[in-house]
Amino acid sequence: MEPKSFNDGFLNRFLTLSAFKLGSKGYLWRRANRSSHVVFVSKYCIKSTPFTTLAEANTMQFVMENTSIPVPRVICAFKHAGRTYIVMERISGQNLAQGWARRSEASKARIHEQLRSIVLQLRSISPPTNMGVANIHGGPVYDQRFPKQSSWGPFKTIHDFHRELRNGIEVEHLQDPSLAAELRGLIDFHNQSWAGPIFTHGDLSSLNILARGDEIVGIIDWETAGWMPPYWEYTSAWNVNPQNKFWQEEVGKYLTPMAHELEMEKIRQRYFGDV
Incomplete structure (x- = not known):
């Protein structure tokens, strides 16, 4: 079974890529440190490290569906230009x-x-x-x-x-x-x-x-x-x-x-x- 993108319509992709770019440059209200590759936007966070994969997003969805373990809710996940982006609700x-x-x-x-x-x-x-x-x-x-x-x-x-x-x-x-x-x-x-x-x-x-x-x-x-x-x-x-x-x-x-x-x-x- 191949990893799957999730809720990756044009608007979600555009907003995610724009927010991540602005956040990584320090233009947003709050962001993670540069080494963490996680940007915080209001009640959401965007994760995109060199090692981030769609499997991580799919795993969180799998755990949420099969257990009562509290995990971040995935909003969207997709690949762009060889890199994976995961948008999650902040806990x-x-x-x-x-x-x-x-x-x-x-x-x-x-x-x-x-x-x-x-x-x-x-x-x-x-x-x-x-x-x-x-x-x-x-x-x-x-x-x-x-x-x-x-x-x-x-x-x-x-x-x-x-x-x-x-x-x-x-x-x-x-x-x-x-x-x-x-x-x-x-x-x-x-x-x-x-x-x-x-x-x-x-x-x-x-x-x-x-x-x-x-x-x-x-x-x-x-x-x-x-x-x-x-x-x-x-x-x-x-x-x-x-x-x-x-x-x-x-x-x-x-x-x-x-x-x-x-x-x-x-x-x-x-x-x-x-x-």
Whole structure:
């Protein structure tokens, strides 16, 4: 299934492109910083990064239709001159990075409880038949932590995905005794039997969770979402933005801790690189 434009009539395209151009030059009332490639216009925001795809817009629509998870409502989405533009309703709220340290333990617990429900809903979505590691449409997956490039795949199986992550290395290729033990453990982990991919946000850090008071009102930035190995939500949330390290202490409070899987990911990063 191919990604689809949404509500992309001439007027919406014209208004979006004009607003984004003005906003990126600082002429609108409020805009995001230049590096974020997000422009705010009244109660809407326009997102267009070098990595933005129609799959992100389609994912938000899919999540809205299949869960009760609060996501931005997509107004329109289209491609123009090789770049994707997504217009969404702005959600009134602050990301959890703002003021987390000042929250009471009771407040944090209420947030964790809601996050557990959100994750459970995502993980309860059944994948299409024969789905491997892929985005919502069965296309490439995106993650800035991938080595060499941010967009990979799609992959027919989790094993194919893992093999690519470790550059095709198998046990029989290991010759250096000092590396063999760790890498053998990683390869055995990768080559185990996997039940199938799980629908995953891929970046559930405090920066992508919006709240008003103790209520979660939005989960944003769905560009990394897709059908991924079962551990991927946990390890990706743990490998947070360097400016957001405090969130590592919170991840295990709303996601099932996966210490072994996390250790395997650390080994993969150490030998095969990403960030």
